[in-house]
Amino acid sequence: MDTMQAVMLALLQGFTEFLPISSSAHLVLMPRLLGWEDQGLAFDVAVHVGTLIAVVVYFRHELTKMLRDWLQSLTGGEQTQEARLAWLVLLGTLPVAVTGFLLHTLVEGALRAPLVIATTTIVFGVLLGWADHRGRRVRDETTLRVSDVLIIGIAQAVALVPGTSRSGITMTAGMMLGLTRTAAARFSFLLSIPVIALAGGYEAVTLAELAEPVAWGMLLLGTGIAAISALLCIHLFLRLIEYTGMLPFVVYRLALGAFLFWMFL
Numbered sequence: 001m002d003t004m005q006a007v008m009l010a011l012l013q014g015f016t017e018f019l020p021i022s023s024s025a026h027l028v029l030m031p032r033l034l035g036w037e038d039q040g041l042a043f044d045v046a047v048h049v050g051t052l053i054a055v056v057v058y059f060r061h062e063l064t065k066m067l068r069d070w071l072q073s074l075t076g077g078e079q080t081q082e083a084r085l086a087w088l089v090l091l092g093t094l095p096v097a098v099t100g101f102l103l104h105t106l107v108e109g110a111l112r113a114p115l116v117i118a119t120t121t122i123v124f125g126v127l128l129g130w131a132d133h134r135g136r137r138v139r140d141e142t143t144l145r146v147s148d149v150l151i152i153g154i155a156q157a158v159a160l161v162p163g164t165s166r167s168g169i170t171m172t173a174g175m176m177l178g179l180t181r182t183a184a185a186r187f188s189f190l191l192s193i194p195v196i197a198l199a200g201g202y203e204a205v206t207l208a209e210l211a212e213p214v215a216w217g218m219l220l221l222g223t224g225i226a227a228i229s230a231l232l233c234i235h236l237f238l239r240l241i242e243y244t245g246m247l248p249f250v251v252y253r254l255a256l257g258a259f260l261f262w263m264f265l
Contacts, residue, residue: 003221009039010222013047014054014229018189018237020128020168020249025117028162029260032114046219048200050226055189055196058234081142088144092153093194099157107160118260120163125253128172132246135175141187148177156191166192168249181241189234
């Protein structure tokens with residue numbers, strides 16, 4: 001992998017991880033479309049670390065309060081709004097953690113086929129548009145109930161199928177439950193933290209077992225570019241989403257899905 005390929009893949013990961021358009025689909029497809037060799041597991045770990053750094057930095061103040069109050073709640077302290085939100089994030093992570101453990105081989109194998117990605121890109125793009133159009137958009141993330149979070153968590157588990165988009169389907173579920181676009185996006189981003197950490201940790205363990213030589217310079221480049229681009233993406237998305245709605249992303253998904261069918265059928 002050369003420097004230009006590393007830069008493009010890191011930018012791609014950074015800008016697509018938190019948009020409702022599926023970063024995994026783009027990372028699977030770009031090398032195929034451009035005839036590149038697979039970037040390798042080490043680089044995948046690096047760019048995931050970059051996006052994790054970005055979301056932690058962006059929500060650092062909220063996360064500090066959530067962690068502090070959650071720890072206090074473990075020792076009988078007051079169940080504050082921040083502690084409750086931390087518990088809900090953990091609860092929402094359970095379905096994808098269990099599903100990922102049980103179906104990892106399937107997800108990393110047959111489900112990465114281009115036509116599967118094309119289908120999920122279109123189907124879940126239409127569902128995103130429907131939720132955006134029909135959602136009541138009257139709640140924020142602090143009003144979520146346990147039942148709501150279980151629905152969002154199950155939706156997140158479905159996003160293990162490439163092309164679905166983890167952020168896209170969790171925002172879709174959130175808007176269906178009456179969250180505003182911003183609230184659905186914020187909870188989706190908070191929910192991404194343990195998921196990205198789990199996925200990156202699993203990949204890192206796998207990488208350690210392979211004992212491959214590590215190109216640290218390329219990995220640090222990928223991590224840095226992914227972190228900066230993801231941070232910019234989160235900032236702009238949360239500022240603009242109430243004004244733009246989900247339509248631009250729906251249109252993009254439909255066009256991408258149609259292009260993939262044209263390319264691979």
